[in-house]
Amino acid sequence: MILQATPLMIAVTGETITERSGIVNLSLDGSMLMAAMTGFVVGLKTDSVWLGFLAAAAVGALFALIVAFGSIRLRQSQVAIGFVLTLLGDDLSAFLGQNYTRIPGPVIKRMGIPVLEEIPFVGPIFFDQDITVYLTYLLVALTWFFLFKTQAGLKVRAVGERPEAAFARGVNVDYVRYLYAIIGGALVGISGVVYSFNVKLGWSEGHTRGFGWIALAIVIFGGWSPIRGALGAILFGATKALATYLQRAFPQVSVVAFNAIPWVLMIAVLLMVSSNFTERLVIYMPRRIQRPIRRLLRVGPPMALGISFGDD
Amino acid sequence: MNLRGWIARAWPAVPILAALLFTTILLVMFGASPIESLEAMIRGAFGDQSKTLSVIAFWIPLLLSSTGLLVTFTAGLWNIGIEGQIVMGAIAASWVALNLEAPSFILIALEIIAAMAAGGLWAGLTAVLKTRGRVHEIFGGLALNNIAIIFTNYLISGPWQPPEGGTFRGTQPFQAAALLPRYANSRFSPLSLVLLVIAFAMVVVALRGTFWGLKLKALGKNLRSAFLLGVSSEREVILAMLFCGALAGMGGAVRVLSWFDSLRQSISGGIGFLALLVVMLASYRILWVPLIAFFFSVVLNGSITLQLRTQLHSSLGGILTGVMVLFVLLFGDANKLRIFGKKKSHE
Numbered sequence: 001m002i003l004q005a006t007p008l009m010i011a012v013t014g015e016t017i018t019e020r021s022g023i024v025n026l027s028l029d030g031s032m033l034m035a036a037m038t039g040f041v042v043g044l045k046t047d048s049v050w051l052g053f054l055a056a057a058a059v060g061a062l063f064a065l066i067v068a069f070g071s072i073r074l075r076q077s078q079v080a081i082g083f084v085l086t087l088l089g090d091d092l093s094a095f096l097g098q099n100y101t102r103i104p105g106p107v108i109k110r111m112g113i114p115v116l117e118e119i120p121f122v123g124p125i126f127f128d129q130d131i132t133v134y135l136t137y138l139l140v141a142l143t144w145f146f147l148f149k150t151q152a153g154l155k156v157r158a159v160g161e162r163p164e165a166a167f168a169r170g171v172n173v174d175y176v177r178y179l180y181a182i183i184g185g186a187l188v189g190i191s192g193v194v195y196s197f198n199v200k201l202g203w204s205e206g207h208t209r210g211f212g213w214i215a216l217a218i219v220i221f222g223g224w225s226p227i228r229g230a231l232g233a234i235l236f237g238a239t240k241a242l243a244t245y246l247q248r249a250f251p252q253v254s255v256v257a258f259n260a261i262p263w264v265l266m267i268a269v270l271l272m273v274s275s276n277f278t279e280r281l282v283i284y285m286p287r288r289i290q291r292p293i294r295r296l297l298r299v300g301p302p303m304a305l306g307i308s309f310g311d312d
Numbered sequence: 313m314n315l316r317g318w319i320a321r322a323w324p325a326v327p328i329l330a331a332l333l334f335t336t337i338l339l340v341m342f343g344a345s346p347i348e349s350l351e352a353m354i355r356g357a358f359g360d361q362s363k364t365l366s367v368i369a370f371w372i373p374l375l376l377s378s379t380g381l382l383v384t385f386t387a388g389l390w391n392i393g394i395e396g397q398i399v400m401g402a403i404a405a406s407w408v409a410l411n412l413e414a415p416s417f418i419l420i421a422l423e424i425i426a427a428m429a430a431g432g433l434w435a436g437l438t439a440v441l442k443t444r445g446r447v448h449e450i451f452g453g454l455a456l457n458n459i460a461i462i463f464t465n466y467l468i469s470g471p472w473q474p475p476e477g478g479t480f481r482g483t484q485p486f487q488a489a490a491l492l493p494r495y496a497n498s499r500f501s502p503l504s505l506v507l508l509v510i511a512f513a514m515v516v517v518a519l520r521g522t523f524w525g526l527k528l529k530a531l532g533k534n535l536r537s538a539f540l541l542g543v544s545s546e547r548e549v550i551l552a553m554l555f556c557g558a559l560a561g562m563g564g565a566v567r568v569l570s571w572f573d574s575l576r577q578s579i580s581g582g583i584g585f586l587a588l589l590v591v592m593l594a595s596y597r598i599l600w601v602p603l604i605a606f607f608f609s610v611v612l613n614g615s616i617t618l619q620l621r622t623q624l625h626s627s628l629g630g631i632l633t634g635v636m637v638l639f640v641l642l643f644g645d646a647n648k649l650r651i652f653g654k655k656k657s658h659e
Contacts, residue, residue: 026450070642079390079450080592080641087585088634094627095338213454220451256466263455263462267447275445 002125005230005237006133007032007194007208011215012222012229013143014060014187020147020224021180022160022304023068026082029212030089031063031185032192037097039193040203044105049197052106053190060189061182063089068181071308072174078306086212094205101204108132108197132198139187143226156180160302163309173309191215214262221269223299232269236262273299323646327639334639335632344622356617357610363617365498369571370583371609372504373398373563377587378594378601379508379515380559385591386519387552388532393438393453394560395584396460397431401561402568403464404430406483406575409490409568410472416489423490424507424565431561432554434460439553443546449553457584464579472575482576492570501570511559516598528552560584582630586612589637595644608633 011028018025025031035056043052063085070081108130116127147153158166159176167173195208214236222229243258272278278297282290336346357367377394384391391397404426412419434456441452467483474484492501519525530538531548539545563583568575586608594600615629 066638066642074642074645076641081638083390083392084589084592084634084638084641087589088631088638091627091630091634095625095631098625210458213451217451217455254466254470256462256469259465260459260462263458266455267441267452270447270451271441271445274447277445 001237001241002129002133002234003199003237004240005233006129006136007191007199008211008215008218008233008236009136009140009191009230010194011188011191011212012218012233013140013226014184014191015215015219016184016222016224016226016229017143017147017156017187018064018181018184019219019305020160020302021156021177022163022302022307022309023071023177023181024078024082024306025064025067025181025185025188026079026216027063027067027085027089027212028188028216029209030086030093031060031188032089032195032208032212032215033093033206034063034089035059035189035192036196036207037093037100037203039189040105040196041097041100043193043197044100044103047106049106049108052193052197056189056193057186058189060192061186064181064185064188065178067185068178072177075308090206090209093207097203097205102202105202106197107201130198132194140226140230147226157302160304163304163307167309188212188215210262214266217266217270220299220301221273223273224302235269236265239265272297320646324640324644327643328636330643331632331636331639334635335628338628338631339624342624344624349618349622349624352618352621353611353614356614356621359617361496362498363613365495365500367606367609367613368505369499369501370613371606372500372508373566373571374583374587374590374609375602375605376508376511376563376566377560377584378590378605379512380556380563381587381591382515382519382598382601383528383552384556386525386532386596387528387548389549389552390448390450391435391438391453391553391556392450392585392588393435393456394556394587395580395582396453396457397434397557397560398564398567398580398584399457399460399464400434401427401431401564402575402579403460403467403564404561405565405568406467406472406486409486410483414489416493419490420492420503420569423569424562427561427565428558429561431564432558435553435557435560436550439550443549464575465577468575468577482572483574485573486569490569491573492566494570499571501566504566504570507562507566511562512602519598524548524551586633589633593637593640 011032015025015028038059039052039056042055043049046052066085067078067081070076071078110128110130112128113134117123119127145153147157155166155171155176158169159171159173163173166176192208195211196203200207215233218229218232218236221232239261243261247253247255247258279294282294282297285293339346339349356363358364377398381391381394405423408419408423408426412422414422438449438452438456441447442449445452468481472483474482492503494501519528527538527543527548530541530543531545564579567579567581567583572579587605590601590605590608593604611632612629615626615632618624618628619626
């Protein structure tokens with residue numbers, strides 16, 4: 001369950017950083033596919049997973065750079081470029097990876113943490129995993145600390161909320177956006193190859209298809225916070241376990257039907273965090289818990305998300 | 313005319329050539345001869361009568377979907393859910409074909425109406441999720457796409473399984489009366505061409521010559537000021553989506569009733585996403601849409617033959633179209649490139 005959620009957590013963290021700076025990188029689904037393919041092939045050829053991770057990060061960063069360049073320098077629609085890159089990444093990965101499908105490649109082995117894995121219930125779930133999973137916990141925590149507790153993180157958020165104010169304060173808005181789009185994109189690339197090395201070993205056409213979109217939805221559900229995003233990713237990772245359970249409980253229902261769970265869940269969680277409906281429910285609650293509940297359920301995007309900043 | 317003028321005029325060809333160059337490099341990397349590949353593609357598209365008719369038969373639902381998207385794009389909506397609308401249209405048409413008995417022309421009319429209703433319903437759901445639930449149409453549409461595709465797989469492997477057992481590939485072929493009359497044993501149905509021409513003409517007139525088209529344009533340009541001017545954004549959003557969904561649903565019906573003869577696993581074949589690329593490449597130039605859709609149809613049908621001839625993956629066609637749209641989006645507007653300094657060119 002945690003393993004299923006790990007690449008989603010990485011992708012959500014990366015995209016959260018990017019969107020906090022005001023850029024929407026919609027190309028996730030395609031760049032994850034391209035990175036999964038590239039990382040796998042590089043890992044296979046060099047027999048080094050680390051070079052595979054590096055290559056995947058480079059691919060993810062390149063896709064993000066195209067989106068950032070297109071929107072900042074060329075003033076084109078981020079959504080349009082991101083969407084085209086999504087389709088292109090899918091086709092390119094299928095074409096370039098055509099000779100590498102379904103062959104065994106490098107794998108990252110499981111490695112329990114000595115004391116922690118002994119903890120009943122929690123131990124086996126969280127601490128009997130591989131090194132990427134532990135690094136992902138660290139990544140989520142560090143990203144949260146960076147965004148909300150450091151000067152540089154404040155700058156990122158300022159650029160995403162009020163670029164004019166940040167600019168007036170001497171922040172180079174375009175530079176910040178390029179930088180964090182690329183960092184976020186690199187993380188997205190890594191998340192793609194984590195599928196190839198840890199979760200769904202190897203490479204096949206459309207290997208990670210759909211996960212990029214789910215990650216984008218989790219960013220919204222997570223209210224652009226890495227920790228909430230990680231919890232959202234675990235929730236989606238749990239749907240797979242839930243599907244297996246339901247299948248056993250209701251054997252008369254077709255297996256295929258359970259594949260729809262993540263997508264139904266996607267609509268449900270987006271409705272929950274953004275529609276008026278939850279607001280109407282909150283009003284009927286005791287006054288004292290209204291504020292915390294509202295903070296828990298409702299989120300708003302960075303104010304300058306997707307809006308370009310500049311002289312015209 | 314001076315040099316700068318000439319460059320500005322010839323500029324739109326540059327991204328297109330760059331995309332061709334990119335694809336050529338890919339071919340060379342995989343050890344294929346670009347000239348031979350081009351020849352295989354052209355032969356795959358126009359080699360004989362049945363191939364040419366296949367290109368047209370693929371073009372019809374593609375252009376139906378693109379025509380619908382012209383309406384939603386004008387209203388500033390990203391109807392990525394079009395793929396699911398095509399699939400739902402195909403499912404509704406299949407339901408009629410599998411369950412009803414009637415003279416052919418009544419059956420076909422019912423199938424098309426059912427398909428338009430189902431496509432419209434699916435699009436309407438995305439629209440209501442947007443206007444009432446504030447779920448962006450990209451996410452609502454995408455989730456509904458996947459649900460529609462999973463629903464097809466469920467039907468094929470469950471209730472609509474052919475009697476000889478499920479193959480996961482498709483339902484049993486429909487009764488002959490349910491299929492669109494096809495020209496010369498091909499996949500092309502002249503009736504679908506007639507429907508297409510009507511739909512396209514309607515959209516051109518609606519967008520260029522009616523008050524509704526003007527309202528949609530206002531909505532697309534600036535949602536807030538359109539609202540202040542008295543355009544009910546919710547009503548127009550839902551109407552535009554219903555319209556697009558109905559045309560996409562009709563496209564889905566054409567897919568099951570003339571391209572195939574049954575409901576298949578990948579019934580849309582990516583036509584919805586391809587239509588999005590068509591409309592993006594055309595960027596509001598309505599009359600270019602049929603030409604671009606035709607070109608895409610040639611490339612995609614040709615790349616299937618290319619795969620048979622050279623063993624190269626048929627995603628090459630998708631790469632060529634994708635790179636072309638990307639380059640045109642990025643570099644198509646010479647003014648925005650600012651390679652000639654910040655001066656605005658005089659037109």
